[in-house]
Amino acid sequence: MPDLPETDDGEKASYSAPALEKGLDILELLADVGEPLSTRTIAERLERSKSEIFRMVFVLQQRGYLVREAGTDRLALSRRLFDLGIRTPSGRQLTSVVLPLMERFSEESGQAAHLVVLSRAQTVVLATTSGHLDATVTVRPGYGRPALEANSGLLILAFQTRARRLTLMKDADHEALTRLESTGVAAIFEMIREQGHQIAPSRDILAVTDIACPVIGPAGYAQAAILVPCLQRHGVQTDEKAILTSLKACCHEAGLRLAYS
Template identity: 35%
Template sequence: MAEKDDKYRAPALEKGLDIIELLASHGEGLTQGEVAKSLERSPSEIYRMLSTLVRRGYVIRSLSGDRYALSLKMFSISQRHPPIGRVIEAALPRMRAITRKAWQSCHMGMESNGDVVIVASAESPGNWGLALKTGTVVGLWNTGTGRVLAAFRSDEELEDLIAQHRQAIGEPALNRAEFDAHIQRIRAVGYEKMPSATAIGVTNIAFPIFGPSGHAAAVLSCPYLERVDDLDVPSLEDIVEMYGALARELTEIYGGNPPEFTATI
């Protein structure tokens, strides 16, 4: 495996990336000699790389000309494609593919100014299923999506979220002790599995999609409906595994940083 990795290495590109990553940690900039010393490279090869990065606009020189620092070009490029937008684009075809295997619908929810909003949805391929429409606003404390979004943020941010939240249609009044108990359990096991609080016979399964900060940027949810006919479909336990794997894949796409979980349901 190591030989294969070496075969496809691009040394010049790696040197350029090493310089960018180093400068990202030194906002005040570094001299050519400091860069060379930190990366254990010769001053001449570092000079060539720095000159190229300056020419392309990724690195700028100080007014005195002896220090190099990152420009805002990397930031500008990243803003052309908002990360969560890329996650939704990546998620939709995967969501549609998993519903064909699971025979269960799924949706993705996000928080917007205290509201829990469905931003993407994929329907079950069967004759029936439960799919939430894109744009639907759901409850914060009575849905798997809302609880998971709330669970993976700091205590201060959680208080702000609760203060901003406007109750969705049918959402009951907040029982804070009960809500806090749900939050603590989700933080321990990493996801929510609960009987629906809005419809009989539905089990809500909700997994966080983590962002770089370690908070849940979005939630992938499946409103599981158990079939009792002769169609051979995945079990509830299988569905949990399938959607959990997809949420982890989307977390990787988003560059997320998931926490460690200490328990299992």
């Protein structure tokens, strides 16, 4: 495709694609609000007519980018964009390298495991393994939470330079960015780095202890985390130390393989 022509003042000219822009506006709005919205609400927030938004919504539903919330007229993002993201070279490489090691870990330990990355200041589960215990905790790929409110998010952020941390969190709101630079969060990052892992009660599910380790890439920062949600059960003693030892070995091997892949 040829470069865009230059204007008289040397700036690049821009082309207009109104239909494409409307579709992208809808997807970005739903991603930002994080909850389903009706067509009317979408039109109001984008300051467009309901009829033009309806046409775009219809096409986006047909292409699988939007789904309708059961029993309502509200629309939400589907997994389609997430699936496209996984199919990028970096997503495919990470999953293809780490997932076989996670499967081996789950087979040996019985525990479920989640491969987590950061995207748009949120944690995103790329892949899961279920283990073979009769009761484990699993979530669907694509599940996510604000990075600072998730143990895996704190772990990944701890193993970054300050510049990379700010880049990973550039889409966060002002409150989250303020917390990111606070002395309290800095102390959490330092503690995690010193330990080399994170063991803490789940910030999302009751009676679950998260055990998480970083997958350190060839550049020396965490490309992902593997998190094991240990379910606390009556009369069953979970050997967290053994799980941590096995998980650290899994993550270390994953990092080595990423360096040579």
